[in-house]
Amino acid sequence: MPPSPQKHLGCYPRTRLRRTRRTVWSRQLVAESRLAAADLIWPLFATEGERRREPVASMPGVDRLSIDLVVEAVGEAVALGIPAVAVFPSIEAELKTPDAAEALNPDNVVCRAVRAIKTAYPGIGIICDVALDPFNSQGHDGLVQDGRVLNDETVALLCRQALVQAQAGCDVVAPSDMMDGRVGAIRDILDGAGFVEVQIMSYAAKYASAFYGPFRDAVGSGAMLKGDKKSYQMDPANGAEALREVALDISEGADMLIVKPGLPYLDVLRAVSQTFGVPTFAYQVSGEYAMLKAAVANGWLDGETALLETLISFKRAGASGIITYAALEAARLLQRH
Numbered sequence: 001m002p003p004s005p006q007k008h009l010g011c012y013p014r015t016r017l018r019r020t021r022r023t024v025w026s027r028q029l030v031a032e033s034r035l036a037a038a039d040l041i042w043p044l045f046a047t048e049g050e051r052r053r054e055p056v057a058s059m060p061g062v063d064r065l066s067i068d069l070v071v072e073a074v075g076e077a078v079a080l081g082i083p084a085v086a087v088f089p090s091i092e093a094e095l096k097t098p099d100a101a102e103a104l105n106p107d108n109v110v111c112r113a114v115r116a117i118k119t120a121y122p123g124i125g126i127i128c129d130v131a132l133d134p135f136n137s138q139g140h141d142g143l144v145q146d147g148r149v150l151n152d153e154t155v156a157l158l159c160r161q162a163l164v165q166a167q168a169g170c171d172v173v174a175p176s177d178m179m180d181g182r183v184g185a186i187r188d189i190l191d192g193a194g195f196v197e198v199q200i201m202s203y204a205a206k207y208a209s210a211f212y213g214p215f216r217d218a219v220g221s222g223a224m225l226k227g228d229k230k231s232y233q234m235d236p237a238n239g240a241e242a243l244r245e246v247a248l249d250i251s252e253g254a255d256m257l258i259v260k261p262g263l264p265y266l267d268v269l270r271a272v273s274q275t276f277g278v279p280t281f282a283y284q285v286s287g288e289y290a291m292l293k294a295a296v297a298n299g300w301l302d303g304e305t306a307l308l309e310t311l312i313s314f315k316r317a318g319a320s321g322i323i324t325y326a327a328l329e330a331a332r333l334l335q336r337h
């Protein structure tokens with residue numbers, strides 16, 4: 001008896017999913033996600049000095065750069081088609097105080113870096129991190145009193161920090177502090193000062209993660225950090241709570257969202273991007289980068305394919321783009337592909 005067409009619909013041997021995988025051209029045609037330099041945001045660490053390049057030991061290939069070298073590095077990003085950079089400060093321990101006053105200094109290293117980048121490369125997007133930890137002698141994102149990280153007092157400072165960054169010429173402020181209510185407060189301050197076009201990229205779902213260790217080495221906040229950040233960053237056990245965080249930030253005026261870290265939170269990224277349809281970025285954080293580089297240094301992974309695989313996984317999960325320390329490297333690889 002001939003097999004019924006119904007029974008064989010979508011079944012082997014008429015259907016062979018390997019058929020479309022066989023050749024490069026066909027794989028290209030059926031690819032569901034794509035990765036381009038235009039998807040990438042490159043974080044940079046700015047520090048004092050001239051012609052100064054200080055490697056970050058736990059992040060092979062990442063350096064703290066004096067502003068002149070930051071500008072040169074941004075030139076490379078521009079040439080590779082990377083649309084935006086994120087500037088982080090690495091400041092001397094003496095400048096770190098309990099009130100994080102340096103965060104509000106319009107001539108701090110971040111603001112000077114922003115002005116220098118804007119002058120040299122007016123077309124690239126500049127994102128500034130809003131949080132006190134690189135400036136705070138206790139390594140916390142907010143003001144600390146009697147061992148507690150204060151919310152509302154911190155928000156008032158974050159607003160002033162965002163304002164000096166906007167005045168320096170940044171295009172996007174990215175609050176990474178996880179205080180309640182900061183997105184709305186920052187929006188109001190920026191609007192009141194005429195910076196209606198400055199975007200807010202909110203670290204909406206940011207987890208209390210072990211994967212930030214190398215970043216804290218880079219900005220020098222790790223050694224200073226007293227305790228942990230679990231009273232403000234999210235519990236890795238929680239997913240539904242991330243949707244509440246995101247909903248609040250959108251209602252307060254966030255233009256774009258970040259889910260952070262990246263790979264361990266792909267489920268959250270997927271849920272956020274599907275639920276809200278707001279541009280959502282994955283942050284492939286320092287510890288993820290360090291893990292990859294360490295395995296590659298040992299000869300245990302093929303670095304190029306492993307890197308591109310992690311990045312495409314973010315796109316597959318729904319990311320609009322990825323913040324990654326490997327942005328330059330990835331953009332170069334993509335030119336060859």
Ligand code: PBG
Pocket residue numbers: 129131132133141176177211212213214215216229284285286287
């Ligand atoms: C600071 C901040 C952190 C990161 C980005 N902004 C560290 C932290 O919250 O402790 C982490 C980035 C990374 O690990 O690459 N608020």
